[in-house]
Amino acid sequence: MPRTAVPLTQITRAGVAPPTETDGDPANNHVVSNNGRVVLLVRNSGSTTARTLTLRVRGTVDGQSVAPxxxxxxxxASRYVGPFPTDSYGAQLEVDVDNAELKLTALAI
Known part of the structure; x- marks a missing residue:
């Protein structure tokens, strides 16, 4: 199945309402449109264990794939993560979650 898209909210000087979180989808994972100025807000809604977010890096070094x-x-807890340069992460940022307890919000600055 295709990756689940996370809507991207553009931050403006006029202000924007906080966007709705996207529930983590560990089966299909996620994709975010990336302009190089994207920041993810990742919230762990669980109360029992840490969770892991994985960001896919594009390209190779000396013929070897770059580790995510x-x-x-x-x-x-919550973490802000980013920005993601397009030359390393691409115009479509691939984001994997290890559990549905992770909630994602994508913001463009």
């Missing part, structure tokens, strides 16, 4: 970047989100 992982971010641990502590139990009942």
């Amino acid at each position: 970047r992982t971010v641990s989100v502590p139990q009942s």
